[in-house]
Amino acid sequence: MSTITADIRGILDEQRTAVAREAETASRQPAIRPVLVRLADVKPEAVTWIWPGRLAAGKLAILCGDPGLGKSWITLDVAARLSSGRDWPDGAAGTAPANALVLSAEDGLADTIRPRLDALGADVSRVHYLAVVRCAVKEHTSERSIRLSDAGAVEDAICETGARLVIIDPVSAYLGSADSHRDAEVRGLMAPLAAVAERTGAAILGVMHLAKSAQRPAIHRAVGSIAFAAAARTVLAVAADPNREGRRFLAPVKANLSAAPPVLAYTLTEGRLTWEADAVSDVDVEALLSGPTPARPARRQADTWLRDVLAAGPVQVRELKSAVRAAGLAWRTVEEAKHRLGVETDRVGYGASGRWYWRLPDATQAAPKAASGDAPAVYDDEPEELAHFQRSAPKAAMPRDAAAYDADYETAFCRAARTAERAEVARMALAFRG
Secondary structure: OOOHHHHHHHHHHHHHHHHHHHHHHHOOOOOOOOOOOOOHHHHOOOOOOOEEOOEEEOOEEEEEOOOOHHHHHHHHHHHHHHHHHHOOOOOOOOOOOEEEEEEEEEHHHHHHHHHHHHOOOOOOOHHEEEEEEEEEEOEEEEEEOOOOOOHHHHHHHHHHHHHEEEEEEEHHHOOOOOOOOOOHHHHHHHHHHHHHHHHHHEEEEEEEOOOOOOOHHHHHOOOOOOHHHHOOOHHHHEEEOOOOOOOEEEEEEOOOOOOOOOEEEEEEEEOOEEEEEOEEOOOHHHOOOOOOOOOOHHHHHHHHHHHHHHOOOOOOOHHHHHHHHEEEEEHHHHHHHHHHHHHHHEEOHHHHHHHHEEOOOOOOOOOOOOOOOOOOOOOOOHHHHHHOOOOOOOHOOOOHHHHHHOOOOOHHHHHHHOOOHHHHHHHHHHHHHO
């Protein structure tokens, strides 16, 4: 009996010890409580502008564009005008002379940045350059390139220099190990940077390149995650004037703090940046950033090629895309040729056995009928063809067993495109050619 009692006491002691340990651990963990702010206690403030409509104090801004259009020139011109207190290119009154902080990973300090600032009339005593940070661990001191994750060091540099403007050119060079295409990682860098801008009152202007996909909306074309543009209060873009050689535009893409400012035009000649005095009207920013229109010879080539390919009859879209690549043409150019020629689209079959075809409007040969035993076809996720099918094929025209197919047609449409095998594509192409 005494042995059993001792065992029970031992178990109870262990349980008490465990409970005490958990209580001690819980007491060391910080308690999470909400921090509330009543809007009645918030004093409204007007936005403080450095360059009205384009660059706000204490906010993030992005300048994006294709390489070679003068983005770095523009940022240095902003720094030069700020440092000397001169008016802005659109005629807006300048501020009192103020300091600027430059982070540049692509241009040389002595042979590019300083000469450009001199040419732009900067007060170079007010422009500072930040390239590295010094790290001290115990008795060892080392230096490394600065990164966006060093928000504390950037804030220290702003406070030390009294900078009202910070230029980061380009942003991609200062990401460190962060993946520019992951929203969470980008937000983890941009949020602290935005907080630094707000605390110091400095405007932070980041330079970014544009992605190659010209069919995406302008706001989505900055290379990397949309989180870059989401964090910025203003996004500006540069683009070439398609109608005048050497002329470029500075256009607003996003303006959260004011009405969108007008488009400005500029040129870069003999190493000098020159702004046009008057704003430019009737400029379609989306069209500007969608890339150049194909030249007339390229259009004629695409028209002739597509007409010849479709002359024998309808061609499946997947097969047509392969032929476009083999011919060295751009799919976008062929799509434009399709509209010029009035090419029509047909869908044969439903659900997993359907496929898209293009045909000339005067083609007498109809698209082949879907065989009941056909293997799943490869689809091309083209909204235009999908919309055409949905308009031209009401449910009443579908076969009686159509309900057996996936009710969510678009989901089935995309899933089939991802799962079909290349061998099946080749077999269907050979069968179609006959």
